[in-house]
Amino acid sequence: MAKTPLQFRHNGREVAIFVDGGMSLLSALRDEIGDHSPKFGCGQGGCGACTVLIDGEPVLSCITLAETVAGKSIETADGLKTGPELHPLQAAFMDNFAAQCGYCTPGMLMAAKALFDHNPDPSRVEVIEAISGNICRCTGYESIINAVLAAARRTERRA
Amino acid sequence: MPVTVKTFATPTEAAAALSSDRSACYIGGGTLVMRALNEGDVSIATIVRLEDRSLTQIRASGARITIGAGVTLSQILRERELSFLHAPARLIGGPAVRTNATVGGNLFAPAPYGDLAVALLALDATVSVMSGYGARDMALEEFLASRDRSPGALVLSVTCDRPPAPEAFRFRKVARVKPKGVSVLSIAVSLSAVGGRVSGPRIAYGAMAPTAIRAKAAERALEGKTLDESGIAAAVAAAAEGTSPANDAIASAWYRREVVGVHLRRLLLGQDG
Numbered sequence: 001m002a003k004t005p006l007q008f009r010h011n012g013r014e015v016a017i018f019v020d021g022g023m024s025l026l027s028a029l030r031d032e033i034g035d036h037s038p039k040f041g042c043g044q045g046g047c048g049a050c051t052v053l054i055d056g057e058p059v060l061s062c063i064t065l066a067e068t069v070a071g072k073s074i075e076t077a078d079g080l081k082t083g084p085e086l087h088p089l090q091a092a093f094m095d096n097f098a099a100q101c102g103y104c105t106p107g108m109l110m111a112a113k114a115l116f117d118h119n120p121d122p123s124r125v126e127v128i129e130a131i132s133g134n135i136c137r138c139t140g141y142e143s144i145i146n147a148v149l150a151a152a153r154r155t156e157r158r159a
Numbered sequence: 160m161p162v163t164v165k166t167f168a169t170p171t172e173a174a175a176a177l178s179s180d181r182s183a184c185y186i187g188g189g190t191l192v193m194r195a196l197n198e199g200d201v202s203i204a205t206i207v208r209l210e211d212r213s214l215t216q217i218r219a220s221g222a223r224i225t226i227g228a229g230v231t232l233s234q235i236l237r238e239r240e241l242s243f244l245h246a247p248a249r250l251i252g253g254p255a256v257r258t259n260a261t262v263g264g265n266l267f268a269p270a271p272y273g274d275l276a277v278a279l280l281a282l283d284a285t286v287s288v289m290s291g292y293g294a295r296d297m298a299l300e301e302f303l304a305s306r307d308r309s310p311g312a313l314v315l316s317v318t319c320d321r322p323p324a325p326e327a328f329r330f331r332k333v334a335r336v337k338p339k340g341v342s343v344l345s346i347a348v349s350l351s352a353v354g355g356r357v358s359g360p361r362i363a364y365g366a367m368a369p370t371a372i373r374a375k376a377a378e379r380a381l382e383g384k385t386l387d388e389s390g391i392a393a394a395v396a397a398a399a400e401g402t403s404p405a406n407d408a409i410a411s412a413w414y415r416r417e418v419v420g421v422h423l424r425r426l427l428l429g430q431d432g
Contacts, residue, residue, distance in 0.1 A: 021206070023161070024193055045193075059259055063189045114255075
């Protein structure tokens with residue numbers, strides 16, 4: 001079956017790839033571009049491990065048809081750091097022990113980034129709502145929520 | 160297995176593609192179709208897409224409002240005109256699901272999903288459907304009843320009542336996990352009162368049957384009554400009549416029938432929890 005050409009921005013860089021019909025954005029990112037930061041968890045839109053941002057909005061890349069992102073800007077956890085400098089969210093996750101096995105972490109980070117980009121000073125309830133579609137099966141949510149709130153304070157100090 | 164993706168510019172072309180190919184499936188936001196493909200559903204050989212701006216438009220006229228089938232739950236939450244739908248929209252999925260999930264797609268979500276359809280059913284919604292024979296409007300109740308027997312129908316928009324006052328429309332989703340959980344059941348109630356007595360109430364349930372349904376027995380029992388403990392007693396007693404909930408991982412059918420009256424009572428009395 002013929003492949004379809006697809007162009008979009010991936011973490012600020014223009015990419016051009018070929019995708020199979022029905023391919024998910026997650027497969028396109030992992031298999032065609034080699035960005036393994038978004039994870040395949042449930043494949044049903046239920047766990048949030050594959051969360052990426054499309055034009056700043058959080059989406060589940062496993063249930064997003066790759067062809068629908070033509071011309072759009074995709075952000076993944078792989079693009080959070082600047083050179084050796086971690087994003088405040090990543091640093092706060094480390095400081096607050098917010099990752100254990102780490103499988104949910106890229107999705108958690110991107111769900112939190114979507115919140116931060118709209119609301120740099122979120123309340124605890126807003127953080128809980130923002131990551132409500134992301135499942136963690138080992139660390140538990142308290143340390144993740146604390147990390148996101150700590151990142152907000154860290155960003156505030158920087159500004 | 161790769162599938163063929165066909166993208167069309169007009170509803171007529173998309174409807175023709177759907178009706179001419181039994182293995183074709185329309186994709187809205189993808190929360191149902193991509194999930195099926197990820198699970199290896201080989202019955203889908205062709206995905207039909209429609210890129211038409213009218214699908215994402217919201218048009219208010221008088222007491223009714225028309226919502227394009229491609230309007231997402233996130234878009235609903237940004238739209239002040241649709242504030243009456245904010246409660247059900249906010250209770251569906253997490254933010255990332257709501258970015259993709261559409262109004263039209265929610266009408267196809269199998270129980271226990273499809274909470275927005277429950278709200279729309281209580282708001283006397285009609286559905287604009289395009290098939291190979293052209294476009295027509297049908298009651299949402301009729302659409303849901305025939306949904307699984309009529310593949311190839313393309314939903315263009317949904318038109319529903321705008322509640323005259325916030326208290327005239329009430330919604331409750333009962334879930335074990337908060338803020339994001341799958342429905343044990345959901346209830347939407349649309350009420351108008353004449354001289355302190357309920358007139359023409361509409362009560363809809365989610366997860367109490369294979370699709371969202373109207374609770375006709377409870378509606379009849381509420382007609383002409385006052386919204387107090389004694390006035391609603393008959394409706395609460397009749398709450399489970401006509402329902403056929405499923406046993407699933409979220410709750411048993413027995414449990415759903417037992418608690419539907421409890422939650423209907425709380426919703427009608429305006430109680431939390």
